[in-house]
Amino acid sequence: MDAMVKSLRFALVGNPNSGKTALFNALTGSHQKVANYAGVTVERKEGRVQGTDGKSLIVTDLPGTYSLRARSLDEEVSRDVVLGTRKGEAAPDVLVCVADATNLRLVLRLALELKQVGRPMVMALNMYDIAQRQGLQIDLEGLSRDLGMPVVTTVATRKRGLPELIAAVEEQAKHAAHQSEWHAPSAAEVRTAHREAERLMKAHVQPPARPDTLTGKLDAVLLHPVAGLAILFGVLFVMFQAVFTWATPAMDGIEAGFALLGQWLGATVTNDLLRSLLVDGLIGGVGSVLVFLPQILLIFLFIIALEDLGYMARAAFLMDKIMGGAGLHGRAFIPLLSSFACAIPGIMATRVINAKRDRFTTILIAPLMTCSARIPVYTLIIAAFIPNTTVWGWVSLQGLVMFGLYAGGIVSALLVSLVIRRVLWRGMVEPFMMELPAYKMPDIKSVLMNLWLRAKIFLKRAGKIILPLMIIVWALSTFPYPPEGATGPAIDYSFAGMMGKFLEPIFAPIGFSWQMVVALIPGMAAREVAVAVLGTVYSVAGAEENIGTLATVLANDWSLATGLSFLAWYIFAPQCLPTIGVVQREMGSKKWTAIFVIYLFALAYLAAFITYHIAVALGAG
């Protein structure tokens, strides 16, 4: 008896900002899993809910939308799931249309469109407490009669109305689905549906007695052309302070933890090879990526909280013109900003950009934002080659070079974006139009749940992608062993060493010695690993703690032109396998990943080449 064991399935559909995800979280608690739909990089969120008779129901959360008409891949998947035409996905038995009770007009039109799908439906008026506070009068019975579906009220953040919602879903599931009559509505049909929605509003909804005036008052300041931008930069300043200072104790803790684990394993494991694999390969490699987890979590905490507050749409509004000058979408702002800490959360955050072209442009330039893993490399090379003097009386020359490296990344990102716009996707301008939702206090539980979700995705990735890569890099720099009586460091004799010497002719025109090329190979694991490897290659123990010693060694061994060339290389080079892994996952295309890697290496080579030869011509060779 198939029907007995098959769980009832329902899907949540609704406008963006309707509290749909909060409702999904409230329904499923921790019984949810996030994966991708088969074959595409569209997030699939599914969870289990306890039904009235103890049997569990399966609920799917679909991305917020104003229409079933698909414009992006996400929306195509949502549409196919709703219609039940997506291969390998069971069609939902019931559709739940989630509405922000204080903002019904657009969702009523969506509900009318969804009715054409022919599946049993339930309307959930979410955030009903806010509607009541505003004195909004909704004739639930009348609305239910005219819409032809049960209407229940919910307050997701307080778990109110959930049993009623589930009961309504179970009741509706008893009705058979009709043949779908849905087709992409024409402009005329949208207009007709709007008139019908307007009629429903007039008939069943009394305007609020105490409308929300807070949003208007806040916007008067937060969207003010000058004050708004100033506040935005203030918010960003706090965010950056937090990411770079609050995260430090946790990062130090993780580092110390991995160091202790390494020491303990080093003392416990007697087999040399196994010890090296565990300590240098696994713990060293994974530790160097996991150490960024606190920063990544803090960035996501800010992004999620600001999004739930309703501020993200305002940030996009304020930045749209500035970003638009470089052919970027206003929504690209936050992902790019996050990339200053680490490109991985930045690239993951590009999911807020709907249009594929805008999203891909943003992903392509995200690694040009100077991430925090580059700081140790920059610090080392600057300490070695830039004299600690002041220019123009008060500006530190070293600080100026650091600023120049950041600015170089930003300027080249904007140039790349312009070129992409002009050459690749000429004349295609994605319209910027979006709802500015009413401000709402973020619900702490919902924020933490989303944060946990992001952390899980990051950790999973660290396990699945980063771990094997680390082992490969370790093997390359360990085997084969140095011959008897070898004098140089072991890495010189390894595959990495051989590759370094083999690749040297390619890198000679940009002033790199073979030792530097050797350092670049394990440095692929994560940028800052290059510092440790340079320490190994130049036999400076504990290079990360003894930057001063290593800097002196480098200053004697490299020319100034080589040092500057190395800095220029690091602005561009995609020296980070985890980032490449995330790009592959988010773009879902080998071709685009290849373009990403090749264009960045080409830019790095070009920049280093120009820097080196100008410096040599000026007598710094």
Next chain:
Amino acid sequence: MSKIIRLSEARRGDRGVIVQVGTHCHHEEHEVELERRLLELGLVEGAKVELLHEGLFGRDPIALKVDDMRVALRRREAASLNIEIGGEA
């Protein structure tokens, strides 16, 4: 005294009623698409609009109150909407 202007020419504080959505030059795919997207976002004939905020550079983009919700769009897109201002609304 009411007059009909393009929404893209409106200034902060202007209020009116949308009288036409879309340029009605329907040979271009993206024009048709833009019209439907504007409609789906509630920018439909008869909706009351008020221009609430303008961006710093070139007064772009603009934030509107459309009936009881708020919407942001660029003046470029707003050019395909006509509104009647100075009427009773």
